[in-house]
Amino acid sequence: MDFNSLIRGTLPTFAANISHDANSSAENGLPDGLLDTLSPLLGFQFNPLMRLLMILYNLTGNRLGIDPTYILTSVGVLWAANKLWAQLYSTFYSLAWQYFMANVEVSNSDDIYFHMMKWLAAQPKMVDSRSLTAETASRGAWEEEDESELMTSRVSADGSDVFLNFSHQEAKAPPRFTPAMGMHSFWFRGRYFKLQRKQEALFDPTAGAQGMPQFKDKEILVLSCFGRSPEPIKQLLQHAKEQYYLDHQAKTIVRRPSGQAMRRYGHRHSWQQVANRPVRPMQTVVLDDEQKIRILSDMNEYLHPATPRWYANRGIPLRRGYLFHGPPGTGKTSLSFALAGVFGLDIYVISLLDPTLTEEDLLGLFTSLPRRCVVLLEDIDTAGLKRVEDPASSSSSSSSDDDKNSEEGQDDTKDKKSPKKAKHHKSKKDWKVSDLARELKRAGGNGDSGEKKGISLSGLLNAIDGVASHEGRVLIMTTNKPQTLDEALIRPGRVDLQVAFTNATQQQARELFVRMYEPENTADAPPSSFSLSDHLSSPLPPLTPFSEAAPPTPFSLSSDRDGNMTDVSGATEVGDDEETSPFKFLSGTTTTTTTTTSPNKKPAPAPLNLTHTTHTTTKFPMEDESRQTLPATELLHIAAQFAAKIPGGQFSPAELQGFLLKRKKTPRRALEEVEVWVAGMLAQKAGKTRVLALAVQ
């Protein structure tokens, strides 16, 4: 086909140019008939793009005087060079990667992945990268935030009251940017690192609903650096981890069992972090100092690095259990959290009431605990722990040494005494189908599925100290009704120390009052080690007479190696002497000998010498206009007056705290209103009503 004639027919305006171009093609370096030759090959007649290219081709040749062939050739050469370079680069890179680079892979199923991503998100170079993934950064309730950043407006209801408005807080919270999928590079401590973020699909035969097989996405970070040693990468990961926990130092991480599907994977998948709360200072838990000292010392000794060997040499399982019992709202949970905070341990909370929790799960949860941690089993009396009674074997179980079996034996004995219960234990030949159905229902199954629900006592005991159970943890069980607990559950070895909590005494009421209105403690991270006096409540002067300008009464407690406490008060001066106590407290994994002040220069054998120091010169900051600020002496005075109006042992610390919280800026008002509140509360308790009159709140 003649290209020129085609152009002339279709584009008359350009025809002249084309013919001119054709004539002058030799001048411009275009070989005659080149276009004619190329046009059928390139599908020129039908492709508008090719037409456009041809027009540009001619224009370049004619107007600019540049030979288009050169341009085409140059583009081709550049393209080929680029391809060659990419090929060479990938060959050299894969060779270098294989022989001259060290690599470490991190999977998103591991905590290190999150440490690394958080660190990467904070790197300015990474944030400026062109390839990023945006994520919604969630903030915990306890994370510090700039109030003005989140509050969009203050809405005034009637011109007097001002309410905060957080309606746009989610919109104002900036997203977090992390490196997108693909290759990235960054520098750390003068070293060049490559980072590859990739995703892989894994086939999991049991992951889906009802155990249906399905594909799961798994993310992997591959960190590489030049050199044959992975040491720099290890340092980088360690650094990222440290940075991550820097933020958590003064926090207690709370974990609960993961969902049923995740629990199946076991180990670190069994638990999920549900909260990251500020450490609860031990001083904020109002409890008898002697009880505090006993439990702190016991736990400290148990957590000591030398203890496992001591236990192993004597063949004793390395476990420690505490039972906190007392009325609701008396501080059992608070003390558990404070203890976890003191020793820098994470807290693992298990609810035995969780309907999805099977005995197998419980066993798995206990076996996947970390080396040192606090396990909290709350309100075990409400968990409905029951023995699995087997009518067929009940008569033969009484002679076993095993706790559970022997307890079952005891049950039988009890049943014999109780005619009501004994009715269930008919001899086998008297059994009817209806009896069988009733027994199946009693055992927890529906009779149709035969699946047993809930945790039985033996299931819990197995998890706590069965052969597969993890050693090294501290187990804390809390209950309101210790008398209802099975003996097997609280026998020594399972419960080593019991701590009784009671309703507030007058002294404790005063302590709560002072804590509520004392100036805020803005101290940051707790020290890595501490002396016991750091955790005891500041001593208050004697309760009566409260009108006296109470002078500070320093006192100290000493304990001997057996834990016997001796009051060594009567010291003349506080802090006149310092001596190094051989008693060490641990926080996290750091151990330091601590220095405690001792007014009595006791000889070395006593491992623990403690002195309470008083705060007599407390300064109250003017934070808020509506806040009543009181000098320290007046605060103590009002606190004593307040306590005198509280009948001892009637109200839980939680109830007192609730009353004070509603007047948290106005101690004088609290004092004025406490009598009405006490009268109302007592009436309410006597009438056993749960509803409170407004005046009483």
Ligand SMILES: Nc1ncnc2c1ncn2[C@@H]1O[C@H](COP(=O)(O)OP(=O)(O)OP(=O)(O)O)[C@@H](O)[C@H]1O
């Ligand atoms: N002894 C205490 N010292 C300081 N605060 C306390 C004390 N007891 C209770 N509180 C306060 O009361 C609230 C409830 O306390 P906590 O949950 O520790 O009680 P509990 O004994 O575990 O109650 P429950 O038996 O109902 O679980 C908390 O806010 C806590 O600060």
